[in-house]
Amino acid sequence: MLLNQFLILGAFLFAVGVYGVLARRNGVMVLMSIELMLNAVNINLVVFGVQHGVVSGQAFALFVIAVAAAEVGVGLAIVLLLYRNRTSIDVEDFDLMRG
Amino acid sequence: MVAQNIFFGIITAIVVISALRMVTTRNIVHAALYLVAVLAGLGALYILLTAEFVATTQVLVYIGAVMVLFLFGIMLTKAPLGNVMKMTGTQWPIAAGVAVLIGGVTVYSVIDRFGSDRLVTDGPIFRTADVSDEVFSTYIIPFEAISVLLLAALIGAIVLARKD
């Protein structure tokens, strides 16, 4: 197996995640796309850990998973709050900062 | 080696297709289910990379906990179920361009740097005990910081979401 197989998969997933964050209108979908990006990072961490024969890669992957869990919790709370205040989670509806 | 490559191919195909469908589908619940497929595929990849504890955690935390949170989020925000035309914004071509740009430059630099380096397959295999040793010795301070972060996130989520 090549090292690149995994790295390119990670890069691809990251790009897909970026597309999802930028293009999807539903707030929950945006959060899901962010998860995709975080997972792309995790692949890199684990595969480099294997490549260099250190266990730190796995340790940091676990930290990233923990941070992702925290991020989802707060993110969904924000989305819920938005929904409660504006009865919409369409991110295109929020343009109070328009110049 | 061949078997591993075959498995990698199958898993990657599943992950790639699911990821693409996830950001293009018009049904939000389907998107969530595609995300499950992506995460499960990545879990399988971790096992392929001998990172069994990360794989387990991936399944437990992501598929078990985070996905449930997402589904609750979908339900609580009364997102329209079924096919919805508005799922993708009008500016999706720009987004796609940016994504291609980022993906392209990353893939290019990765290929440029690592070329045809082979993955080290005869390196040490780390068991769960090794991971825990590392986390609880070398990375004990980040570990404590993470636990404080989780607590802060917990409290923050409650404060944000509660109805006064």
Next chain:
Amino acid sequence: MWMLENAFIIPLIPTISFVVILLFGKRFLGTDRVHLVGITALGLVWVLSAVAAFQWTQRVEDPPPDAVVHVEAHADDHSDDHSDEHGDDHAVVSEGKLSDEHGGGHSTPLIRPVISTFSHWWSNGGIEFAVGTLVDGQTVLLLIVVASISLLVHIYSTEYVKGDSRYIHYYAFLSLFTAAMLFFVMAQNIIQLIVGWELVGVCSFVLIGHWWEEKPNTDAALKAFLTNRVGDIGLIIGMIVLWGTFQTFDIDAINTLISANPDAHHFALLVAACCLMAAVASKSGQFPLHTWLPDAMAGPTPVSALIHAATMVVAGVYMIARLYPVFYEGLSVGTSSINLMAFIGGFTALIGAALAFAQWDIKKVLAYSTVSQLGYMVMALGVGAWTAAIFHLFTHAFFKACLFLGAGSVSHAAHHTFDMREMGGLKKVMPHTYRTFVISSLALAGIFPFAGFWSKDEILLGSLVGQKNGYPLMLVFGCAVAFMTAAYMTRVIWYTFHGEFRGHGHPHESPKAMTVPLWILAGMAVLAGAFNLPGPVLEPIGLEGLAHRIQTYAEPSVYLSGLGLSHPDPSLSMALIGLALAISGIVVTYLYYWRRVGLHGLTERNRYAKNGYTLLENKYYLDHLYNDVVVQTIKRPIANWANRFNQNVLDGAVNTAGETARDTGRWIYKWIDQGAIDGSVNAAARGADSSGESLRVIQSGKVQNYGQLLFGSAAVLAIVFVIVV
């Protein structure tokens, strides 16, 4: 040996008591019963400490094989390693010590402390931070002192702070303080030392400010805390230097390393010891950072007895004793008779004693007396009389606690005043307080056969014989202080208990909960000296086996062996001189007050005497120095300079600029503005308008557009990097 290995239980008990009192005290016990928790916990601590002390004596008497280090190896090392004069000294002294003490016997078995490391707190970058306990004779001695005095203070406080609005907090913090102090004395590494050090500091702050409704009390608490912060900087820097030198936090390892090779790292040790000395000066009230200690008397009197007389303030002395090789090697200046530590201690002892004469507040007299006695201990450590210092710490804790509690009892009786001018004649109405106070004063003054006599005598002897041919200057300091101590304590007794009652109301004897601790402490003030009696005293009664118990049990000779310390032979003449000085101090003061002989009214008649008295009354103007001079010299010039700069430079510049601008403005308006500028400004405005109009599009307010810009520019930057690098 179980108790020594599991000594962590001892500080754990008061910690639990703290939590229980604070969280459950009010609800489950009722406010007026919380002291039961504290007293029970302290009783347990006392019993366990006694067990630990007993087990330690067992260990010394009958050492297990793994606990013994043989001394010859050390002595040989030195004579081989160092051919200079210094090294020769070590060898000679070591041999002398062996033959002296044990009648030409074989090697002294050096007993290693019991070190238990439980786990590593954390590790970072390969450095491991351990947590554990180090128990040796010095530790168990302090355990006994802290536990005894804390227990008695707990009992005493049931009456003294009865009905206080913050009764629960009071007891909670007493418990926490005790826990912190116990944790401190059994610290296994210097990190734990710092933790314990800061914890006792916080408890001291809280308890000084216990009655924070009154401004002076909060001021005193803040002053204590901030002064201690000054020293803490030194503490932390010193510890860092120690770590940098030895790459370990372990006290045992540091001491052993220095003891094995005293002349290495001399400069690093000097820096570390100087920094740590600042910490000692702040915590143990050494000159010039002693100013907080008298003010700390704003706290409740039992707290003063426990924290600011008997235990916390000796933390600095204890730290010197604990890291003695660091201080002794770091601060020894060649073969001269001036050791920085000894000088600071001796000077503090002298000025503290002088200040005690000019105070009218009974607690402040005692506070300055504490400063003075702490100086004595530091001086003893400086001249190399380790055992004498720790012995004095031990005896001083008891009689000074007794004096403070006695002062509290007097104030309790006399309408909560501490001003000696409103007391007098209390001898008859408060017989118990009077007797215990006199006993403790005699002990403090160093009168035979009270405890203070023995310990003070050892210190004087230490500075007479000492190391490196004695410290004559320190001996002079010590003798002067011995005289002054006796004199000012006599003054206090005269003003408080004799003469006519000058206050108002009807003073009365304090209740039993206060007098019983007083009597116990007074008993210890008599008996504590027996723990380190010199051999010749005991020989006639056939108990010479009991001589020098503290020296035998408490001295960490395993660390000190390499330093070449010796124990001076008891000297009858020195003892008689010390005693004569103390008695003459008492007699002179007695004549002055009781018999009205001597130079009364000297301070009114003689200008020099008056100036001296004013100097003392104003505490050498140190507070003024700190507040007015140090703070103001920093604050005022900056303010002045800023003001002057503002007035002259900035205003002037602004005015000039304004006038010039006005003149040029007129000219320009006429010729350029109307013609050339207006046109271009209008053009620029139109340009801005149109470009803003076109740029407005990207300010859509939509987060995804911003995201697109962000990621897009990140990608472009990445491409640039890929191309360039």
